[in-house]
Amino acid sequence: MLQKPAKPYKVAIFHQGCVPVYRRGFYVRLSETSKNDYVVFHGKPPSNTSLQVAQPPFPFANVEVGTVELRLKKALLIWQRAVSRFASGRFDGVVIGHEFKFLSSFAILALAKLRRRPVFWWGFGYRKAYGSWDEGGKPPLKDRLALWAADKLARWGDGYLAYTEKGRDHLLSIGVPADRIQVVRNTIDVEEQIALAEAVAGSDDAEIRAEFGLRPNADVLLYVGRLVPRKEVDSLVRFAVANRDVDGRPVDVLVIGDGEERAKLEALAGDAPNVRFAGAIDPSDIRIAKAMKLSRAVVIPGYLGLAINHAFAHGRPIVTRKHEFHSPEIEYLTEGEDSLLIPGDETAFHEGLKSFLASPQEQARLAANAMHQRETLRMDYMVRAYDDFISRVVSKAGDR
Structure with missing residues (x-):
């Protein structure tokens, strides 16, 4: 029957x-x-x-x-x-x-x-x-x-x-x-992001740097998300202003997003040549995939949520501060394997960023594990x- x-x-x-x-x-x-x-x-x-x-x-x-x-x-x-x-x-x-x-x-x-x-x-x-x-x-x-x-x-x-x-x-x-x-x-639509990552895999890094106004050969730290107080983007901007290079290599910070804090953050950056604000970009826009390709990590000092999924889709590790106020998506991270959760105050966070930038081997290890984690999301x-x-x-x- x-x-x-x-x-x-x-x-x-x-x-x-x-x-x-x-x-x-x-x-x-x-x-x-x-x-x-x-x-x-x-x-x-x-x-x-x-x-x-x-x-x-x-x-x-x-x-x-x-x-x-x-x-x-x-x-x-x-x-x-x-x-x-x-x-x-x-x-x-x-x-x-x-x-x-x-x-x-x-x-x-x-x-x-x-x-x-x-x-x-x-x-x-x-x-x-x-x-x-x-x-x-x-x-x-x-x-x-x-x-x-x-x-x-x-x-x-x-x-x-x-x-x-x-x-x-x-x-x-x-x-x-x-x-x-x-x-x-x-x-998020991880499959769409993976396709975008594959589409830019062969792109010329120098052309991408020129598109975003980034310096040649700089190690890029990327922020993607809303510009609101809870994200503590000001901490990342202060790091960039104080550290135009780390361990002899230039460091640039690229901020993608918009929100109530943007004017304040731009004023904080002042005329620093290593901080760039790209405004809000739709996740399906290939420019975000280009920015991900260049970056060493996605860095969000404060409240962290679905940026985890976005970063992992492109094989990029997450760097954030360790605290109790992250979104529940923080559970998708494996601390020390695909991400860095740096304890302590802002000074400790900045020191942790310096250590990360000074170690290409650590960057490669975390990125490889982040790429593996995207399959679970x-x-x-x-x-x-x-x-x-x-x-x-x-x-x-x-x-x-």
Whole structure:
């Protein structure tokens, strides 16, 4: 007897309020490979972020919605005009991001629960008290309340799509059943980046240096990402200003990105000939691949996230400071093998950078290991784990 094909489910996705450029490839691959009908709700990015947003039209099912923002002291609250669209959409389940600022997500959560439709959280699996970074290690009341609420909400979900094993461990520790947790990791379109890396492999380094205004024969340290205080790009700029050469070789710093800190960082660099600002560049632009090819490492002193995946796709190691406030993607690093996590203050970090630049052998070893690690971050795994888990949970809900 022929087995009937599994029912395709219709699932709404509310995540980040927009479609960041790094998430576009995931949604495209999900729509191409899944039998389910995923509909991504999106709009303008929240005004308190500097996310680089992908521009429609998109080759996947999506609904563009308006947003209303409300400032409450330092907090930003957002209402997406999407609740009625969700209510009338006959969805079998809904995926919601873990950001509390989207008030409309709580209305969607309540509506889904009333209709007995599965609700999936998608995020870290736990929250970090980032406010304590600014308050000497003591979490402020806002963070303590957020930690408590995050745990409560996690237990209300029918499933949790976590980025890391550490997230899974935390969810288990607060009582979320193992069968409601799926580690999907979190990645960019590594395949696209690998193709870009291969496309520039034979490019002339001298021409690339001229394109970015870099000095001949300089060892290049690359920063890619948003220019926001939490990234501590100022520490890298100060290093460059104080160290135009290391161990007899010139050192250049190339900064790719934009954000609220750009003017301040450019002023800090002054007329230093070894600091270059290239502005924001789309990840699919071959210029980033060219910059990666030249660089000895991707250096982000502060908060570190998906830049790890981006660097590894090009076989470039990560250099950062060792602290507790990195994004959960920090777990994708193997310290001392494909990356350097330098402990201590800024002076210690600068000394660690000098040691790295003075050792071509260390640079080559870390780069080789970073190239190997990129195989573990391919998007196909994330898409398959995500889709299979949602299908399984929605199917069981339908049986009930």
